[in-house]
Amino acid sequence: MPMNDNNKMNKRYLGIELGSTRIKVVLIDENLKPVATGSSAWENRLIDGYWSYDLDLVWDKIREAYGEMAAQYKSLTKKSLSKVNAIGISGMMHGYLPFDKNDQLLTGFRTWRNNKQLHASQALTQLFDYPVPQRWSIAHFYQAMLNQEEHVSKVYALNTLAGYVHWKLTGKRVIGIGEASGMFPIDSHTKNYNIEMMSKFNTKAEEIGYQVNIEEILPIVQVAGETAGYLTNEGAKLIDPSGCLEGNIPMCPPEGDAATGMVATNSVKTKTGNISAGTSIFAMIVLEKNLKKRHSEIDMVTTPTGNPVAMVHVNNGTSDLNGWVELLGEAAKLLGADFSINTLYEQLYKESLKGEKDCDGLLAYNYISGEHITDFESGRPLFVRRPDSRFTLANFMKAHLYASMAVLRIGLDILTVDEAIHVSEITGHGGLFKTPIVGQRYMAGATNIPVTVMNHAGEGGPWGMALLASYVEKKEAYPDISQFLEDEVFSDVDKRIMYPCDADVAGFRKYLKAYKKGICIERRAVDNM
Structure with a gap:
């Protein structure tokens, strides 16, 4: 629908999200509906033992995605996009980006997918009496200290991917509170990093030979609705090298994909929740009160306004499943079949509905990387079956779809069983829910919770960031x-x-019982391959 600069649709807000497989750009109008989109694919790589992305590629991909969106906008309106009312940057949470005082990156970007920080995670969890998962920035930093890595003494500033991009665009080292809660524990009363824990960290670092002031190293925390700087002219050219996009545009605090998921699913109120299902899978439950005890498997993070959230984060989502779908697609093309990738997914997902409720003894372990909840530092994708199992395409696909939800259910049981938290409904979004019914049905059966999916379920993140803008x-x-989201x-x-x-509930329960029993197979594979 063309936009008319002379009516109420002349306001525009831009959301940019750096996801694990795509960088996506969404432009929304004053009605808060998407009017133009763009994307560019990228992939992580295992470099020197760490899952990473090339930061130089960030800007190439942002420009490519923005250019696609801008071209679509111009096609709709017959005008070039030069100004928007606000911009927001989102990215994969957690990870490690350490910079020296000259703004030089000291290591490669270490992403959330790395599970090499077990000793740091355990030590900081004990020190703070607060769960600090391996993915968190502070766990990466402390593990580098424990490893006596040469770069540690030069660290002047830490950041996440979203915070880094925002800094380059505005010159401001600030971060949204939801994203900050994946760097260092947050005090929900002060809406800032926990002062007592920062003091404990500084003391602990000094004990092992490092003089640091973690408060000065971490980015400044801001909450949703605040202005977090303005797009500079130099920043505008990083996004749009044509020079059409102007500077001096307000920017909201950069956020993580967990926060954008909460916004995009209207899940920021207490007792609401959402599940983001893609390369990784995580569930977010907004709490009325703190958990009864500490659970190392559960992240305690926040909404974009600083309210406490229990997060079940699963490193391995659909990556292994995607690999199998692509392999089956190659086989089909050998026989001359012509189809789109979306059609391939849709047909294979629908075929899975014909499978046995418990997959008849087929098991998949989708561990491309390590898994915090089940205590794996690294992973080996694995598929096994009993000799008497019905080895059909339907059971095969269902087993891999179930595998993407198994560890999530293990983590959710801590909240729903151990903590007796009642979740009346949960909203699903992400690639798993693009095919109608299938992912939604399996997730409802896997979690034993009603699952709602909205019409934008496959592309909620960048839209959520545009809403925050x-x-x-x-x-x-x-x-x-x-109230803003509701109204x-x-x-x-x-x-x-x-x-x-x-x-479905009974079938998944039987599958999960076999999955837990078979984790020893995955352990042997990791230890011996």
């Missing part, structure tokens, strides 16, 4: 972001809810 202008009218964003959104089917 728009909230810079909306906060005065809506001090409570949940202006989700009042007329199409959605469908699916309740757990007893047969």
